[in-house]
Amino acid sequence: MTGALLAAGAPIPHPPLTFEPVAPELILVGVALALMLLDALSPRTPKRTHAWIAFAGVVAAIVESALLWNWHGQKVVLGGMVAADRYAVFLRFVILGIALLAVPLAQHYLERTGEWRGEFFPLLLFAVTGMTLIVAAADLILVFLALEILSLSLYLLTGFSLRRLRSVEGAMKYFLLGAFSSAFFLYGVAMAYGAAGTTNLAGIGHALTGGGSAAAGGTTTFAFLAIGLLAAGFGFKVALVPFHMWAPDAYQGAPTPVTAFMSAATKVAAFGAFIRVFTVALGPLGSDWRPLLAVLAGVSIVAGSVLAIAQTNVKRMLAYSSVAHAGFILIGLAAGNAAGRQAALFYLASYGAMILGAFAVVMFVSGRGERAQDLADYRGLAIRHPMLGGALALFLLSLAGIPLTAGFISKLAVFSAAFQAGEGWLVILGVVASVVGAFFYLRLVILMYMQERESEAVAAARTRAPVAAVAVAVPALATVLFGVFPQLLFGMLQSAASIRF
């Protein structure tokens, strides 16, 4: 039919082009391209100007997202590709907020280490674009595209410190395993298409609902394969056991501001898509994938917590702890109910704040280059630098799930969702693993409050940079605020947790 129309010279039919819902992404890409041109055409531009432009771009994207909060147009635009719901807007806020703090942090780091190159901020903005796009993607093809945009940018950012072997090594491992995961994911997309005949999330959901009774056995097999492969693909990105192997090396090798950014924002973005795909497209098969995800969550929580005990490097310890936290967040999805999704979103926002702040402190302590990242290097930190040490202690306590921090409310929310879903064993496992977790977080806290034999790194750590204040203070404030007044975030989440499609 299309051919006939073309032959007749009629205009090509296309869905109405509504670009507002992707305006944040357009801004980010535009700013990234402008920065690349600026670097190429005017190499003498002060480095800080680049950072300010990137910062302004992120701010503009945030403003644009805020306008989308009250979007009354179509629920899905651009031919069913992009969802314009509050779910996407909320996650965009979180991701862009993280990016906003990562920009000055990275600028400070790059100037200090002398590793500044013009492509850093464009790459960062491309990664952010991929992240904000993936949480709004309403079609598996777009999910995959966004996943690739963010992944490729992150591989490059991980290996940005070319002279440091660990950085290159981390990037290599991240890239190789990430390429595998992309292949898994793409194969999963193919299977989903095989099962439903469409890659549109809502379409798949519709087909699977209708097909439950009528479909042939082959369709169900395809759907199950799709569940497994898509879960593996997302599992890589959010670092679930057994797909977590890349995380410690990539986290340790990457320049610390990149680690801070990617540990926080990638988790938010990948989980955002994970939850949307499994709820909207695969929701009808919930009773089939919920046990699978529950087991993945349980294994990640236990393995992440136990392996973190053995670490002596702070970045690796936080990497393993991020594996455990991925498990905790997954409980929210595995519960399969609205409360669980809401809990997972709350968890993502709080976790983003905590881990970004923690890595920011790590960055300031490790001084020039990536030295002084042993646990022992933190001896006396809170005595010498009470604010910096106190903030890190706060983040660690929050990660451990101590009350009056966001981490506690997060765990409370996912646990109660799990009980509602009848997954009591996950709660027991979770609370026991929290105790294990408390051990390694507190080990670091206790070192920081040791009064004698202060480490050289602590004596040398500089905290006068104003970015330190912002990149540490804002997450610290968020951690306390969400912990004491969780309603601030839950108020938003009540409308954001319902996914429109």
Add this chain to the structure above:
Amino acid sequence: MSAIGPYPGHFPWLTVVTFAPLAGAVIMLFVPRSRVPLLKWLALAVTLVTFGLSIGMLAAYNAERSGQVLHLVDHATWSSTLHLQYFLGVDGISLFLVLLTTFLLPIAVLASWRIEAGAKAYLASFLVLETTVVGCFVALDLLLFFVFFEALLVPTYLIIAGWGGDRRAYAAIKFFIFTMGGSAFLLAAIIFLYVKSGSVTGTPTFNWLDLSNLPLSVSTARWLFLGFFVAFAVKVPLVPLSTWQPDAYEQAPTAGTLVLAALLAKIGAYGMIRFCLSMFPQATVWFRTTALVLAVIAIIYGAIVAFAQTDMKRLIAYSSLSHMGFIVLGIFALSVQSESGSVLYMVNHGLSTGALFLLTGMLWDRIGTNDLRRMGGLAARVPVLAGVFLFMALASMGLPGLNNFVSEFLVLLGTFVVGSPWAVAAVTALVLSAIYLLTAYRRAFHGVPAIAGGAGAPSAEGNGHGGAAPAAGALRDLRGIEYAVLVPLIAAVLFLGVYPKPVLSKIEPATNVVAGCFSGAMPTPSRLAGTEVACIGGYYSGAIALPRSSGSP
């Protein structure tokens, strides 16, 4: 089905008392680290003001109408999505524990007057700790309680880890892991109740009154009971879960030990009465024998191990274990007298054991050791200190006329009514405590002086065998600030020993409610047929005249 109706407006005494120390800690943040004396006076002023406020709370408590059990309720919504409530209230069980806390904290600050290094963080930790401890005693929303219960670990941990003895890092992390391990199950149980209440009534809640009325199947109630019990048993502690206790008590700085022994242990016992007994009366009856056995084991084990100690601080730590076993025995005897006795004992034990730990710290300041083998003959050199120590030891072992006697007597009375074997086992605690406390007193203060040493200058070399050494050592007796620490404690011990009636008369209405669930010598859940557990909650909410039917007398 929320039991919280509109309360008549009153001054939020509980909120003010709870958060005044926290406000003080925030003010303290703005005082420069170097101004140590100012920080100390500020901390003292904050704790004294808090004590004054708690006296105001007592007055307001007395002023409220007499038929009421739950007093001074402060209630607000905390998070509407999660259905968290800010719900504070006191009854006779918690009232004096709050007062004990606010009374002991100025003493703890005074006992820390010698601390110089990191005084700001240290004193701020104590103020935060006071908020969390008081919060535990007044919070009636389970999640709010848990928040305080868990949050208090952090300042306690910092106090032990930052200013403790040589093995403080080990002791601090052991303390933290044990208590957090216990409270993990508490959290799981609380969340389960929350979800359960949601499925029964449509609105999940953490409100203690509402949850007390929640119908639960027998086996569910037992599991939940165990979740609560383990958390509190770690805090008390009871024997298999108590191994953190001697280390933490020994390694903590003197004021830290005071708070650990006098207050934190009480939160465990308080939690048992408030939550285990009142929310799961059937499971309590089911578990009763086991709990009594655990209590007797704690009593006897603590006493015997205390006797074998050569370190004064560890000895008192184990004696505390023994006495806390006595309190748990009273709680699970489930009679009115034993409940009242246990609540009173919590206060008394806080006073006398706290005082013993303080005296041990003062002794350490003078001779630089807690080792009984290196003491001896000190009565001649510090006669007043020795006298006060003997006084507190006698109080601790239950000499009539001093405070512990009254509460021990009540517990024994209540236990006898229930079953004499338990009471007989409990009586051994009295005999054994006399043995180990008097032996410790004799070894430290009488006999041949074992070491010399001037004030604060311990001698590492064993010169104790030199005949001339003891005469040379001029130890200073109690000083002004130490009198300020001890005199209020002595006065309280005497007062509660001679005239406990005003205290008991306030405790009893509340313990009547608790014991009212369990009737007869061998309590049968007569009023608890089926899955009905509306025992405490019904009474309390009925007693505060809320618009709902109450099945209680």
